[in-house]
Amino acid sequence: NKKDSKEKTYKIASDTTFTPFEFEDKDGNRVGIDLDLLDAIAKEEGFKYKVTAVGFDAAMASVESGQSDAMIAGMSITKERKQKYDFSEAYYDSKVAFAVKKGGKTFDNIKDKKKAEKEALSSLKGKTVAAKVGTVGATYANENAEKYGYKVRQFKDSPTMYQAVLTGNAAACFEDFPVISYQIGQKNLKLQVAFTSESGSQYGFAVKKGKNSELVEKFNSGLKKIKDNGKYQEIVDKYTKTK
Numbered sequence: 001n002k003k004d005s006k007e008k009t010y011k012i013a014s015d016t017t018f019t020p021f022e023f024e025d026k027d028g029n030r031v032g033i034d035l036d037l038l039d040a041i042a043k044e045e046g047f048k049y050k051v052t053a054v055g056f057d058a059a060m061a062s063v064e065s066g067q068s069d070a071m072i073a074g075m076s077i078t079k080e081r082k083q084k085y086d087f088s089e090a091y092y093d094s095k096v097a098f099a100v101k102k103g104g105k106t107f108d109n110i111k112d113k114k115k116a117e118k119e120a121l122s123s124l125k126g127k128t129v130a131a132k133v134g135t136v137g138a139t140y141a142n143e144n145a146e147k148y149g150y151k152v153r154q155f156k157d158s159p160t161m162y163q164a165v166l167t168g169n170a171a172a173c174f175e176d177f178p179v180i181s182y183q184i185g186q187k188n189l190k191l192q193v194a195f196t197s198e199s200g201s202q203y204g205f206a207v208k209k210g211k212n213s214e215l216v217e218k219f220n221s222g223l224k225k226i227k228d229n230g231k232y233q234e235i236v237d238k239y240t241k242t243k
């Protein structure tokens with residue numbers, strides 16, 4: 001009934017630190033592109049929500065178990081995930097990259113992308129790399145591990161994964177390009193992108209398959225409105241434009 005859905009507070013799970021999509025600012029507020037978009041959309045559509053930052057893998061589990069109604073966490077829309085989740089329209093384009101310590105070799109200058117990938121992954125032979133549990137970056141790293149002879153160590157969150165590379169416990173970390181490039185460019189993280197995959201993915205807001213379809217509709221409707229009125233671009237620019 002109408003009243004119930006109006007007053008419902010949706011429980012939305014998110015990642016902990018996936019800058020600039022979700023992170024804690026210096027005043028301790030949880031902000032970022034995902035959280036600001038969600039807020040603008042909720043205001044447009046008039047729904048209430050509460051976000052909990054549980055981590056990426058935990059957010060997926062939380063939606064699957066029904067503990068959370070939805071998630072927004074820079075989550076890539078994939079064919080496999082569509083079997084368990086329903087996604088909103090895509091709201092951001094991404095690619096998987098791997099980063100090494102600053103001063104390391106880069107393969108992104110090689111024009112032939114297939115050759116670049118081969119050389120980049122070959123450079124990891126005999127090494128241990130870092131990836132975040134449950135992500136498309138981890139899938140990509142794992143898919144190529146045997147062929148290229150490296151080991152994958154999985155981490156729960158992005159900061160500990162970067163740390164593993166900085167301390168030399170991992171030779172590289174697999175992360176989404178918009179996230180790792182932001183860390184390097186704007187947060188002065190002492191890593192550099194060695195390789196960016198050719199194939200990309202798009203981020204979507206997700207609910208458990210067959211559940212909360214009205215929430216996905218509201219998200220899509222609000223997303224369209226904030227794209228039309230400039231709010232979407234304003235939010236993206238706020239976090240990605242260098243001042």
Ligand code: GLN
Pocket residue numbers: 015018056073074075076077094132134135136137176
């Ligand atoms: N976009 C990646 C994925 O969906 C990573 C998301 C994240 O780490 N928050 O797997």
